[in-house]
Amino acid sequence: MSFPEISRRVEELRDECLRFLIHICSIPALGPTNQGQGEMEKYHVVREMVRSLNPDSEVEVHAPDDRVPDGVRPNLLALFHGKDTSRTLWILTHIDVVPPGDPSLWDSDPFKPLVKDGFLYGRGVEDNGQSLAASIFAARAVKETSGFGINVGLALVSDEETGSLLGLDYVLNQRPDLFKPDDLILVPDAGSEDGDHLEVAEKHLLQVKFRVRGRQGHASAPHRTKNTLRAAAHLIVELDNALARRFPEQNGFYSPPASTFEPTRKDANVPNINTIPGDDVFYMDCRVLPDISLTSVLAEMRSVAAEVGERFGVEIFLEEHMKFQAPPPTPADAPVVLALAQAVQEVYGVQARPVGIGGQTVAAFFRKRGLPAVVWEKIVQCAHAPNERISIENLMGNAKVFARMMI
Ligand SMILES: [Zn+2]
Structure with missing residues (x-):
């Protein structure tokens, strides 16, 4: 047959x-x-x-x-x-x-x-x-x-x-x-x-929650506050630059060929426009090439967060939301x-x-x-x-x- x-x-x-x-x-x-x-x-x-x-x-x-x-x-x-x-x-x-x-x-x-x-x-x-x-x-x-x-x-x-x-x-x-x-x-x-x-x-999966804590206050008096949204925005940009610089590896076998580090979810902060937020939360979803250790990715994120935290006088906490090592x-x-x-x-x-x-x-x-x-x-x-x-x-x-x- x-x-x-x-x-x-x-x-x-x-x-x-x-x-x-x-x-x-x-x-x-x-x-x-x-x-x-x-x-x-x-x-x-x-x-x-x-x-x-x-x-x-x-x-x-x-x-x-x-x-x-x-x-x-x-x-x-x-x-x-x-x-x-x-x-x-x-x-x-x-x-x-x-x-x-x-x-x-x-x-x-x-x-x-x-x-x-x-x-x-x-x-x-x-x-x-x-x-x-x-x-x-x-x-x-x-x-x-x-x-x-x-x-x-x-x-x-x-x-x-x-x-x-x-x-x-x-x-x-x-x-x-x-x-x-x-x-x-x-x-x-x-x-x-x-x-x-x-x-x-498959790539490794790493999802990280970033929490920025500062000081809430009236938008007309920013000098009495610590604006967490501005710090979070800078943090995202710095993470973008630092992670791309530190983990530039490409592997044509994967689609896309590089590791990806995407800011995704952003939780609501203050409901009104004339308040400076003192608490901001956002998340990143990372798909990392298997040769790169997730520990090194987290270490890089922590070091960037420490630098941005110091620059803006805010505290930044990182939490692993989900971590999955590719088999x-x-x-x-x-x-x-x-x-x-x-x-x-x-x-x-x-x-x-x-x-x-x-x-x-x-x-x-x-x-x-x-x-x-x-x-x-x-x-x-x-x-x-x-x-x-x-x-x-x-x-x-x-x-x-x-x-x-x-x-
Ligand atoms: Zn299905």
């Missing part, structure tokens, strides 16, 4: 796959942190579809959560045996979605998926419905034609959008035996429009990277290359445990946005890429 025949089978399943995707995306699956009821209703539909393929084994690893009506966040791992049973190709997708956001920004009901001009619109169609449906229908096409070359595991998890602690992280803690370092682990939950990015590495990257020549690159080349005629990104993905939970995972999909790139959409061609193409890796 040649791959073109399997490809044809995927095409024959186009309407059914699309119908399934429309069905699951019409069921909101929001975690309780997003004021939702959890994933259970959608999970049942997904599980039924997976069960219709008669997997050789199936494990449900439900994470207790008393905030949802069913009391658990469901996770499913279904395994199909291949001719070579020494390794498993795992495809991990998530069932939960993010809220639609401001409804007035949507041209249609986010939970009534709509097909228009070759696209499907709706909340969750891209993130992560497209890959979820594509992985199941790829397995079906392969099962109905050539059979699996290696073991294939479909992992369908909850809680990805709100931290994964009750999703993949829970599964890996409860059942560390399920995944092996020799397995091929694919997480199709981010990608590029051309499908040419194989994401194998070691998946090697660029890991079997999953090579197999995926070959499949992408065959299906899309695209030469994909391994890259690093600034954001955090769920693949980090695998990498942290020494399991080589790669993040890939070909997408429109509109996750979490209003009018989220996928191209139906990508849905089919990605299913073929997954199928290619299964034989």
Whole structure:
């Protein structure tokens, strides 16, 4: 059985796959942190579809959560045996979605998926419905034609959008035996429009809260105050200059290639214009190349803060809001990277290359445990946005890429 025949089978399943995707995306699956009821209703539909393929084994690893009506966040791992049973190709997708956001920004009901001009619109169609449906229908096409070359595991998890602690992280803690370092682990939950990015590495994440304390007073008498907004403004400029000077390293493997140090949130200070603020809080979000230690970044920030504090007669306190050390990257020549690159080349005629990104993905939970995972999909790139959409061609193409890796 040649791959073109399997490809044809995927095409024959186009309407059914699309119908399934429309069905699951019409069921909101929001975690309780997003004021939702959890994933259970959608999970049942997904599980039924997976069960219709008669997997050789199936494990449900439900994470207790008393905030949802069913009391658990469901996770499913279904395994199909291949001719070579020494390794498993795992495809991990998530069932939960993010809220639609401001409804007035949507041209249609986010939970009534709509097909228009070759696209499907709706909340969750891209993130992560497209890959979820594509992985199941790829397995079906392969099962109905050539059979699996290696073991294939479909992992369908909850809680990805709100931290994964009750999703993949829970599964890996409860059942560390399920995944092996020799397995091929694919997480199709981010990608590029051309499908040419194989994401194998992430930067460190560091979020820091800066609090400037001075003296509040009347705006007409600044000499009796210590203006914290002015000090904060200078501090931001000095941090910009100092961090760029101290950490200029570039690594073309990452996008963007340098570390980034962005001032982001600014808390409200005084409500009126004629008061000089005596207390200001802002935050920085830093994505740091893995070779740079976060300790050295924090030390540089502290030294700049001390200098600015002294210059303006204010006190500046730094607090680590969030710190996440990037796990070691998946090697660029890991079997999953090579197999995926070959499949992408065959299906899309695209030469994909391994890259690093600034954001955090769920693949980090695998990498942290020494399991080589790669993040890939070909997408429109509109996750979490209003009018989220996928191209139906990508849905089919990605299913073929997954199928290619299964034989
Ligand atoms: Zn996602």
